[in-house]
């Protein structure tokens with residue numbers, strides 16, 4: 250299976266109903282496609298993990314990448330995995346506030362943002378996302 254982590258910026262801020270609709274759609278599609286993962290939203294930035302059969306994950310990511318509700322889509326980590334980390338969730342969700350202690354976004358959208366640095370920190374971002382497993386989707 251493939252695990253893919255990306256970071257993106259919403260083209261404009263999402264309201265809660267818009268996030269709910271996005272999640273509904275994602276959960277329906279991901280259940281169909283045997284994909285699990287988590288989506289984290291903070292102040293217009295998204296971090297998402299998609300995990301599942303490689304062809305399904307790549308197809309979902311291709312759709313997501315084309316979605317004009319966000320841009321600056323940047324893959325931070327791709328790993329082959331034997332077991333799912335987010336198997337309980339067709340798409341978990343957490344909304345975090347800027348400045349929350351485990352703020353994994355901070356280094357990526359701050360000054361000096363660049364893709365090489367972000368990718369080099371991909372495994373750290375993955376660890377950050379794993380930390381949400383214990384606090385629910």
Ligand SMILES: Cc1cc2nc3c(=O)[nH]c(=O)nc-3n(C[C@H](O)[C@H](O)[C@H](O)COP(=O)(O)O)c2cc1C
Pocket residue numbers: 271274275276278279288295297299309312313314316318319340
């Ligand atoms: C931040 C973000 C995360 C998304 N996550 C998923 C996802 O996990 N699964 C999915 O199928 N679509 C996801 N989408 C929606 C896709 O971009 C696309 O609108 C959808 O897959 C189209 O589904 P449809 O062909 O069934 O209409 C996401 C979109 C955004 C902006």
